Amino acid sequence: MTRRGSGRLAAGLVSPTLVVLALVVAYPVISAVRLAFYRREDGIDPETGLIRAGERFVGLDNFAEMFGGDSTGRFLDALANTTTFTLAGVSLEVVLGVLMALVMHRAFRGRALVRASILVPWAVPTAIAGLLWRWVFQADGVANDLLPGPPVLWTTDGFQAWVAVVVADTWKTAPFIGLLVLAGLQVIPNEIHEAARLDGATGWRAFFSITLPLVKPTLLVAVLFRVLDTLRMFDLPYTLIGPGKEATDTVTVLAFEEAVTFGRFGPASAYAVTLFAYVAVVAFVFVRLLGADVLGSRR
Amino acid sequence: MRARYLGIAAIVVYCLAPFYWMLVSSLRRTNDIFDSSPWPSPLSFESYTAAFAPGNGFLRALLNSFIVAGVTTALVLLFATLAAYALARVEFRFKNAVLALIIATSMFPGISLLVPLLRLFSDIGWINTYQAMIVPNMGAVLPLAVWNLTAFFRQMPHELEEAAQIDGCTQGQAFIRVILPVAAPGVFTTAIITFIAAWNEFIIALSVVNRQELKTAPVITSQFTGTSRFDSPFGTQMAAGVIVTIPLVILVLLFQRRIVAGLTAGGVK
Numbered sequence: 001m002t003r004r005g006s007g008r009l010a011a012g013l014v015s016p017t018l019v020v021l022a023l024v025v026a027y028p029v030i031s032a033v034r035l036a037f038y039r040r041e042d043g044i045d046p047e048t049g050l051i052r053a054g055e056r057f058v059g060l061d062n063f064a065e066m067f068g069g070d071s072t073g074r075f076l077d078a079l080a081n082t083t084t085f086t087l088a089g090v091s092l093e094v095v096l097g098v099l100m101a102l103v104m105h106r107a108f109r110g111r112a113l114v115r116a117s118i119l120v121p122w123a124v125p126t127a128i129a130g131l132l133w134r135w136v137f138q139a140d141g142v143a144n145d146l147l148p149g150p151p152v153l154w155t156t157d158g159f160q161a162w163v164a165v166v167v168a169d170t171w172k173t174a175p176f177i178g179l180l181v182l183a184g185l186q187v188i189p190n191e192i193h194e195a196a197r198l199d200g201a202t203g204w205r206a207f208f209s210i211t212l213p214l215v216k217p218t219l220l221v222a223v224l225f226r227v228l229d230t231l232r233m234f235d236l237p238y239t240l241i242g243p244g245k246e247a248t249d250t251v252t253v254l255a256f257e258e259a260v261t262f263g264r265f266g267p268a269s270a271y272a273v274t275l276f277a278y279v280a281v282v283a284f285v286f287v288r289l290l291g292a293d294v295l296g297s298r299r
Numbered sequence: 300m301r302a303r304y305l306g307i308a309a310i311v312v313y314c315l316a317p318f319y320w321m322l323v324s325s326l327r328r329t330n331d332i333f334d335s336s337p338w339p340s341p342l343s344f345e346s347y348t349a350a351f352a353p354g355n356g357f358l359r360a361l362l363n364s365f366i367v368a369g370v371t372t373a374l375v376l377l378f379a380t381l382a383a384y385a386l387a388r389v390e391f392r393f394k395n396a397v398l399a400l401i402i403a404t405s406m407f408p409g410i411s412l413l414v415p416l417l418r419l420f421s422d423i424g425w426i427n428t429y430q431a432m433i434v435p436n437m438g439a440v441l442p443l444a445v446w447n448l449t450a451f452f453r454q455m456p457h458e459l460e461e462a463a464q465i466d467g468c469t470q471g472q473a474f475i476r477v478i479l480p481v482a483a484p485g486v487f488t489t490a491i492i493t494f495i496a497a498w499n500e501f502i503i504a505l506s507v508v509n510r511q512e513l514k515t516a517p518v519i520t521s522q523f524t525g526t527s528r529f530d531s532p533f534g535t536q537m538a539a540g541v542i543v544t545i546p547l548v549i550l551v552l553l554f555q556r557r558i559v560a561g562l563t564a565g566g567v568k
Contacts, residue, residue: 006389009470013385014397016378017441024412024438025404031415103306110307116555117314123547124318125499127517128540132321135533142320145335175314176562183563232408235501239521252410252502259414260506272411283406 029276035269036062055266062270074246074254075271081162081237082250082275086230089169094223096170097177102207104178105185118175126172130239133168137240157245165237165248169230177222184218185211217293224286231279251275318544325537332534346534350523350542356511357539360519364543366429367504367515368497371436375444375493378437380486383448384474388460398449405442412438413506420507431507432500432515439503440496444489447561451485452478488561491554495547516543 038055039062066075104114124132137143137154144151154164188211196210234252241248243257251271259268286292324332325346326339350357385391386398416435425431459481463473479486504515514522520539523532551558 006470007391010385010389010391010394013381013389017382017401017445018397020378020434020437020441021401021404024416024435025407028412028415028419029407031419032411035415035418100310103303103310106303112555114307114310115559116552117311119551119555119558120318120548121314123495123551124544125501125517125547127499127501127521128543129317131521131536131540132317135324135537136317136320138533140333142335171313171317175310178310179559180563183559228406228408232410234410252408255410255414256502256506259417265414265418268414269411272408272414275408276411279406279408 032269032272032276035265036273037266039266040264058266062267063274065267066270066274071267074249075251077246078249078251078254078271079274079278081248082231082233082252082278084162085165085169085233085250086227088166089173089230090223090226092166092170093174093177093226094219096174097222098181098219100175100178101181101185104182118179121172122176122179124172126235127239129168129172130236133164133171133236134240137164155241157241158247161241161245162247165240168236168240169233172236173226173229177219177226180218180222181215184215188214220286220290220292224283224292227282227286228279231282232275251278321537321540321544325534325541327534329534346538347542349532349535350538355519355523355535356514357516357519357542359512360514360516361542363429363513364498364516367432367436367500368494370429371433371440371497372490372494374433375437375440375497376486376490379441379444379448379489380479380482382445383452384478386445386449387452388457388474388478389470398445401442401445404438409439409502413503417506425507427508427510427513429513432504435503435507436497436500439500440493443496444493447489447492448482448485451482451489455481484557485561488554488557491550491558492561495550498547 037057037059039058041054041056065071100118104111104118121129134155135141139151139153143154152160154160192210192214193206196206201209232252233250234256237243237245237248237250237253238256243249243253243261252275255268255271255275258264258271323337323339326342326344327334328341328343328345329349349355382401386394412435420426420431455478459477460470460473463477464470468476499517500515501517501521504518505521508514508518511519516539520536520543523536523539
């Protein structure tokens with residue numbers, strides 16, 4: 001086939017996907033940036049006394065309000081929660097996930113059972129997982145039954161609510177990281193481990209200087225996707241704790257409330273655009289500075 | 300040796316205990332819902348009856364979830380298979396740029412897409428329609444499906460198409476008659492993963508639909524109310540949660556090997 005012919009074929013094959021993505025990703029992103037500079041105005045114009053409706057260009061007002069206006073407190077809380085959920089959640093998940101992978105890698109019996117059970121937390125819908133943990137963390141629920149000391153009001157607000165969300169998120173996603181790392185472990189040839197053993201590297205030493213560097217590419221991609229996922233966290237804080245909480249509202253919860261509950265698309269877009277910029281910077285750092293090989297092109 | 304089994308047991312308990320608790324709680328009577336015995340006694344299906352009570356609209360919500368996730372999966376598979384075939388097997392300029400672009404779209408936070416779409420949908424009368432859930436959902440899962448399928452298509456030997464073309468097939472015919480049958484397991488795996496992702500979608504369905512009859516199962520379950528607005532009917536919610544999760548658990552049990560292969564294909568290859 002000629003080069004031009006295959007180019008035309010490829011264009012035909014790829015275009016349905018690109019059209020869908022242009023419609024539901026590219027257009028909204030551009031539109032969100034525009035909306036962030038507008039605000040809905042319903043009410044009476046103070047100058048003319050006429051009723052006006054529609055949207056008005058407000059410049060940077062929506063952003064100014066986030067960084068030094070009425071909603072600053074809530075926004076900065078949400079930004080802090082989004083960041084701390086990501087740092088705490090993903091770190092815990094990576095440690096637990098790597099441990100799980102190491103255990104599974106050495107297991108010969110019961111592999112099918114482990115593989116099936118490890119997929120269960122991944123398969124449970126996040127919103128349902130939120131309800132499940134809300135039930136576990138009730139004042140007279142099973143978490144308080146199992147823990148010593150006076151009952152904790154987990155699902156109200158405050159640090160304990162933050163902990164509850166991190167626990168639920170870790171439960172749901174650590175096994176997934178475990179799966180990815182296990183797959184990375186399985187492609188390491190056995191000879192490498194044997195050679196290391198002959199050279200006297202055992203236990204933790206072998207883990208840190210042989211195993212970990214070899215699974216690093218897999219782990220880095222897994223961590224990147226988990227970080228991006230956690231930065232947009234919504235379902236868990238929304239169903240486990242509920243919106244409007246200082247300690248657990250994420251930026252997405254805030255933007256959702258503005259848009260869906262109050263119909264204020266301007267401020268909602270300003271939140272969304274800020275989150276978008278945040279995510280873009282983090283993704284850039286992972287791909288460029290840490291060298292996460294997302295396309296799998298270097299191997 | 301014993302430490303190994305302990306480790307395995309710990310993983311299984313970690314993964315299954317919370318799910319087990321949901322199951323046990325759903326099988327208690329409403330009166331002993333706060334019991335902490337490890338199994339329900341007496342066994343009761345009260346909560347399941349309550350979940351399916353006509354006023355809740357839960358059965359309809361399950362149907363809605365099947366429609367939304369089913370149509371999303373069918374369309375995504377069609378589009379993603381075509382795109383992935385081009386990206387893996389056809390030589391053309393900007394190939395890596397296109398793949399990078401498609402993967403990059405999965406990194407956008409959902410909310411920055413949702414806010415403008417919500418406005419667009421209210422302008423064009425799409426609020427409270429299936430397509431308002433399906434189309435954004437497609438955008439959310441397409442990148443993953445394309446990525447997965449590209450990895451599968453790349454694994455196949457090039458001789459396959461060459462042999463087909465020597466036998467007189469065009470590239471299109473070679474794709475349909477030779478490549479697709481060989482790639483069927485990969486396509487099937489991607490279908491399962493896509494279906495699970497679409498079934499679990501929450502924020503879009505929560506935002507673009509407010510009519511009770513069109514809500515999906517996870518949304519309805521999260522909005523169950525008890526006798527008062529602030530009273531959470533936990534038994535009913537746990538029963539509904541079990542039912543929403545069961546189709547996925549069955550898929551996982553049946554196809555665990557394939558799902559694991561699919562989930563790790565992009566990340567490790």
